Amino acid sequence: xxxxxKMACLTFFLTxxxxxxxxxxxxEYSIAVSGEAKEAGTVEFLGYxxxxxxDEASNPCGTCQQQPVHLYVGADAGETAQAIxxxxxxxxxxxxxxxxxxxxxxxxxxxxGSIQEIFPLAAVEGLSLKGTARGRQVPQVSGTGxxxxxxxxxxEFPDDPQRLAAVYGPSYELLVMLGAExxxxxxxxxxxxxxxxxxxxxxxxxETPMLNNVHTSVNFEELMSFSPDMVYTFPRQNELNxxxxxxxxxxxxxxxxHLEGVKKQVREYALTLGDEAKKRADRYCQYFDExxxxxxxxxxxxxxxxxxxxxxxxxxxxxxxxxxxxxxEVIQAAGGTPVSRELEAGNRTEIDYEQLMKxxxxxxxxxxxxxxxGETVEELLEEISQNKVCQxxxxxxxxxxxxxxxxxxxxxxxxxxxxxxxxxxxxxxxETFQDLDMEREVMEFxxxxxxxxxxxxxxxxxxxxxxx
Amino acid sequence: xxxxKKKNFGGLAxxxxxxxxxxxxxxxxxxxxxxxxxxxxxxxxxxLSGEVYEPSMAETVLFGTRFPRIAAxxxxxxxxxxxxxxxxxxxxxxxxxxxxxxxxxxxxxxxxLGFLLELSLWAIQLLAFGxxxxxxxxxxxxxxxxxxxxxxNRIVLVLSGMVVGSLFQALISLVKYVADPFxxxxxxxxxxxxxxxxxxxxxxVFLLAPVAVGTIVLLMFRWRINLLSLGPDEAETxxxxxxxxxxxxxxxxxxxxxxCVAVGGMIGWAGLIVPHFSRxxxxxxxxxxxxxxxxxxxxxxxxxxxxxxxxxPQEIPIGILTAMVGAPVFIGLLAKGRRGFV
Numbered sequence: 122x123x124x125x126x127k128m129a130c131l132t133f134f135l136t137x138x139x140x141x142x143x144x145x146x147x148x149e150y151s152i153a154v155s156g157e158a159k160e161a162g163t164v165e166f167l168g169y170x171x172x173x174x175x176d177e178a179s180n181p182c183g184t185c186q187q188q189p190v191h192l193y194v195g196a197d198a199g200e201t202a203q204a205i206x207x208x209x210x211x212x213x214x215x216x217x218x219x220x221x222x223x224x225x226x227x228x229x230x231x232x233x234g235s236i237q238e239i240f241p242l243a244a245v246e247g248l249s250l251k252g253t254a255r256g257r258q259v260p261q262v263s264g265t266g267x268x269x270x271x272x273x274x275x276x277e278f279p280d281d282p283q284r285l286a287a288v289y290g291p292s293y294e295l296l297v298m299l300g301a302e303x304x305x306x307x308x309x310x311x312x313x314x315x316x317x318x319x320x321x322x323x324x325x326x327x328e329t330p331m332l333n334n335v336h337t338s339v340n341f342e343e344l345m346s347f348s349p350d351m352v353y354t355f356p357r358q359n360e361l362n363x364x365x366x367x368x369x370x371x372x373x374x375x376x377x378x379h380l381e382g383v384k385k386q387v388r389e390y391a392l393t394l395g396d397e398a399k400k401r402a403d404r405y406c407q408y409f410d411e412x413x414x415x416x417x418x419x420x421x422x423x424x425x426x427x428x429x430x431x432x433x434x435x436x437x438x439x440x441x442x443x444x445x446x447x448x449x450e451v452i453q454a455a456g457g458t459p460v461s462r463e464l465e466a467g468n469r470t471e472i473d474y475e476q477l478m479k480x481x482x483x484x485x486x487x488x489x490x491x492x493x494x495g496e497t498v499e500e501l502l503e504e505i506s507q508n509k510v511c512q513x514x515x516x517x518x519x520x521x522x523x524x525x526x527x528x529x530x531x532x533x534x535x536x537x538x539x540x541x542x543x544x545x546x547x548x549x550x551x552e553t554f555q556d557l558d559m560e561r562e563v564m565e566f567x568x569x570x571x572x573x574x575x576x577x578x579x580x581x582x583x584x585x586x587x588x589x
Numbered sequence: 590x591x592x593x594k595k596k597n598f599g600g601l602a603x604x605x606x607x608x609x610x611x612x613x614x615x616x617x618x619x620x621x622x623x624x625x626x627x628x629x630x631x632x633x634x635x636x637l638s639g640e641v642y643e644p645s646m647a648e649t650v651l652f653g654t655r656f657p658r659i660a661a662x663x664x665x666x667x668x669x670x671x672x673x674x675x676x677x678x679x680x681x682x683x684x685x686x687x688x689x690x691x692x693x694x695x696x697x698x699x700x701x702l703g704f705l706l707e708l709s710l711w712a713i714q715l716l717a718f719g720x721x722x723x724x725x726x727x728x729x730x731x732x733x734x735x736x737x738x739x740x741x742n743r744i745v746l747v748l749s750g751m752v753v754g755s756l757f758q759a760l761i762s763l764v765k766y767v768a769d770p771f772x773x774x775x776x777x778x779x780x781x782x783x784x785x786x787x788x789x790x791x792x793x794v795f796l797l798a799p800v801a802v803g804t805i806v807l808l809m810f811r812w813r814i815n816l817l818s819l820g821p822d823e824a825e826t827x828x829x830x831x832x833x834x835x836x837x838x839x840x841x842x843x844x845x846x847x848x849c850v851a852v853g854g855m856i857g858w859a860g861l862i863v864p865h866f867s868r869x870x871x872x873x874x875x876x877x878x879x880x881x882x883x884x885x886x887x888x889x890x891x892x893x894x895x896x897x898x899x900x901x902p903q904e905i906p907i908g909i910l911t912a913m914v915g916a917p918v919f920i921g922l923l924a925k926g927r928r929g930f931v
Contacts, residue, residue: 336774337766439786439904440775464902471779473786473904474654475621478646509789510653513646 147233149255150216152205152242154198154224159247161194163403164201166250167216167228168240168385169208170406198224201248214379240385241392278370278393282351286344287312288335289374291535292353295390297323298405298536298570299398307347309335312530317588319529322573345369351393376468376534380450383538384409405570409539412562413454416546419553420456429549431457432482432516435489435533438505440471448533455545456553457484474510484549485516488525488533523548524586528563529571540566544584559584598877601870605884609663612888616659616895621902622650653789661788661796662894663887665849666859668800670886672842673860674867674879675807678814679838680743687846687860690750690839694757695724696850697781701764704777710787714795714851720757721847725839728753743821782906783854785894796852803845804883810838811875818875856890856908858915863889865922 152166164171173192190207192200206221209228215235219227230236239259242250285301287293287308296302302325310333313319313326320327330347332339339354341363352364356373364371372393377385384406391402431452434441442448443466452459460480464470487505502522511517525532525541532541543562547554560580567573567580575583582589618629624647632648672687680689688694699720703713731749761781768774807814813834816824821831849856866889867882890907893914897905 334767337768436775466903469775471775471784471786471904472902473621473898475650475898476902476904478650478654479622481646510649513649513653 148230148236148257148259149219149227150229150239151225151227151253151255152202153251153253154201154205154226154244154248155251156198156248158192158194158196158201158245160245162245163243163406164192164204164245164248164250165241165243165388166205166252167209168381168388169205169212170384170388171204171208172407172410173245196248198248201244202226212379212381214381240389278372279350281395282370282393284347284349284351286347286349286352286354288332288339288344288352288354290336291386291530292374292390293319293323293326294530294535294537294571295387296353298387299391299394299401301394301398305329306349307332307344311336316527316529318527318583321589322529322567322571341367353390376447378445378447378467380413380447380454380538382447383536387536405536408569412539412543416456416542416554417454420454420546420550423456423550425458428456428458429483430460430480431455431484431486431545431549432460432477432480433486433488433533435469435487438485438487438508438511439473439477440469442466442468442533443470447538451533451538451542451545454542455549457545457549478510478514481514482516483519484521484523485514486523486525486545488527489531526584526586528567528583536570537566598871601877602880602884605881605888609884609888609891612891613659613663616662616891617651617655619895619899620650620655621899622647624650657788657790657793658785658894658898659891660793661785661852662891664793664796664800665785665853665856666863666886666888666890667804667883668796668845668849668886669856669860670863670867670882670889671804671807671879672845674864674875674882675810675814675838675842676860677864678875679817679835680747681818681820682747683865684861686857687842688754688857689747690728690843691724691753691757692721692843692846693850693855693857694754694761695727696721696847697855698724698757698760698764700780700851700854701761701768701777704773704780705764705768707773714792717851718847721850722843724753724757725843725847729839779904779906780854781908783856783908783911784897784904784906785853786898786904788852792852796848799844799848803841806837806841808879808883810834810841811879814838814875814879854906854908856911858911858919859886859890859893862915862918862922865919 150167158173160173161175162173164173171190171192173194173196175194177193190204190211192204196204202221202224205226206218209216209218209226215231216228217231219229221227234257236259239252239254242252244250283304284306285296285304287296287305290309290311293302293305293308293312296305302323305325306329308326308329308331310331312331332343334340335355338357339360341360344352345367349369352369352371354360354364354371354373356375361371361373370393372389374386376382387402387405388399391398432441433448433452441461441464443464444462445465445467448468449459449462460482461472464472502524505511505522506517506520516522526544528537528540530537532538532544540563543557544559547557547559560577563580563583564575564577567575579589618624618626624632628647629651632645632651636648636652669687673685676685676687676689677683696717699717700713702720703716708716728746728750731753732746735745735749765774765777765781768777813824813829816827816829817831817834817838819827824831824834846860863886864878864882867878867885870885871877871881890911893910894907897907897910
């Protein structure tokens with residue numbers, strides 16, 4: 122008996138010890154700036170971007186709170202470096218600023234091992250950025266600048282891909298936004314499975330052939346039968362290896378824990394497509410920044426007591442998002458306090474009723490559900506209200522359960538996340554945002570990025586999570 | 590001599606019963622949502638006296654989620670342990686657990702299919718229950734077909750059980766493979782790992798009837814299990830109708846396992862190790878061992894479920910915990926070796 126226990130304990134601790142040994146050195150990244158900005162555009166580094174404006178008149182935001190960092194044509198190396206340092210400090214997410222002098226910025230990752238790859242540096246005409254990584258080997262995504270610290274692992278993209286495979290869930294809406302829908306030769310089943318609006322809004326999605334069951338795995342041979350020259354797919358290493366061996370360029374999608382990730386993904390996609398797409402990406406990122414600052418201008422100053430406690434559920438009432446999900450930032454930006462911000466989890470985890478009651482949220486949002494099950498929003502809400510346990514929650518008592526809209530795709534996943542922030546802000550602080558016309562915003566968004574003119578009735582339907 | 594043993598057994602059963610009662614009260618007090626002792630007594634008093642009062646959050650926590658969970662943990666623990674003990678008895682094999690004849694895998698497949706077809710929770714449970722019964726029926730029919738004239742009745746049955754079990758495991762994998770991992774997959778995954786999160790008072794009806802019937806019948810049959818564990822020929826000469834008894838026992842065990850799996854998901858290990866514990870405490874005689882196993886099963890699963898719901902803000906699937914507790918305990922039992930049944 123005793124021997125058995127000893128063995129069991131030993132195995133357990135050995136596993137723990139082995140698990141704990143693996144530690145990585147902190148990554149340092151320095152950016153050297155030289156030259157002077159000669160035109161308007163954006164400065165991009167590590168997934169962040171700083172807008173460069175022609176002059177003050179062309180800056181729509183001025184010195185508004187969310188875009189305190191910006192540059193004007195004529196900015197020199199010192200100013201640009203300072204702006205880079207400010208951006209990183211304000212974002213306060215992945216990097217710490219070690220030093221910033223004479224056009225050289227040195228950054229260090231906040232948590233050892235948290236940076237998985239380094240994004241390309243890019244700047245407007247006249248400015249040039251050079252990046253150097255030290256301490257740990259991190260793959261660098263291809264682009265201008267950046268000397269790899271170790272083994273070079275560049276992603277090679279074809280110059281002007283004509284046959285695109287939109288396999289990754291949000292890739293279809295992204296490619297439409299970037300003006301490349303015409304080039305999509307194959308797509309995924311999940312892009313229409315729950316989204317009748319996608320069939321209506323996207324011109325070619327119905328006639329485009331699709332791959333089935335992509336969330337689990339992609340049938341390689343079937344994918345190849347469409348002979349794509351650029352595949353936008355899931356971050357699954359085995360499938361990426363397969364593609365690279367077949368000599369097909371691929372860009373894996375990624376879920377980031379931060380709102381910056383939305384823009385980062387848009388820019389990554391644009392990089393594979395050419396100048397027109399880059400312009401559209403710039404336009405989207407600018408829109409994203411503008412709308413986010415508009416919301417945050419009003420919500421940043423809110424005190425803790427004025428921020429309703431928000432619980433964001435996906436699929437069912439007990440499945441939720443943890444601290445590694447960007448939904449935390451969505452809720453915070455919209456002026457709420459995410460109740461699950463301490464939960465050690467990413468995008469989907471399960472809690473129990475007692476935990477939910479302990480949090481007792483003021484407002485509940487429910488995503489990823491309903492739509493195609495033949496139930497209307499009212500029926501679904503009624504169903505939850507009938508649940509005896511839920512009835513005691515403040516949010517249910519005050520009828521503060523809301524279904525997150527989805528339109529052409531999930532709002533918690535793709536480029537419509539900015540709409541989710543606005544929509545949530547309007548619900549959480551109706552008085553502050555009484556001038557915000559959400560229907561108008563949805564119509565404008567669809568017009569601007571999907572070139573589809575929604576009627577006001579249709580916008581209402583999308584916001585109510587109803588089918589067309 | 591005999592009297593003293595009987596007396597001892599009475600004492601043991603009494604102690605276990607007391608343990609279970611104390612543990613249930615303790616569990617009712619523990620949880621992520623804090624309910625103070627005075628509040629607890631107050632609410633209970635109000636409820637018992639039938640006085641009208643304002644329903645509070647604490648009351649909902651207690652009656653809406655905590656009490657049903659506690660009850661379900663005890664009943665499922667009892668059901669799984671009893672069917673495990675019965676199987677171990679009639680198959681004369683200490684490594685046997687309630688899923689031997691494919692009941693768990695069948696019920697698992699039924700539930701996974703239910704999630705995939707987006708049925709309501711009730712329909713999912715019914716489908717799971719039905720599939721569990723169907724799997725065991727399939728095992729029995731297969732066993733009969735294969736056996737032919739041979740008399741290696743039980744070995745053939747165990748082998749058919751393995752085949753049917755693997756078949757249904759493969760079907761579960763198939764459902765998992767085609768399920769949408771953003772919507773359906775988490776529900777299936779959480780469910781396959783076992784959990785009592787969603788148990789409501791209504792589920793208890795579904796659970797209590799089969800487990801109560803199964804437990805009572807098995808307890809009535811426990812002396813026959815003693816004889817069956819000697820071997821079919823010996824049992825037959827002692828006047829036990831082997832075929833019929835075996836059929837009744839398998840039916841009861843399957844009924845209990847399928848309903849437990851239908852409500853609580855795939856909870857492994859409880860049906861395997863609890864009978865061994867029980868044998869350590871009460872000896873190998875099924876007449877004493879089986880009632881002990883019923884009580885011990887309740888205690889075991891209640892403790893594990895308390896851990897599952899109290900340790901972390903997230904729900905830990907109970908199947909993971911039973912395995913983590915079960916594996917080292919089982920190693921201990923193996924190391925102890927030779928004594929008792931092992």
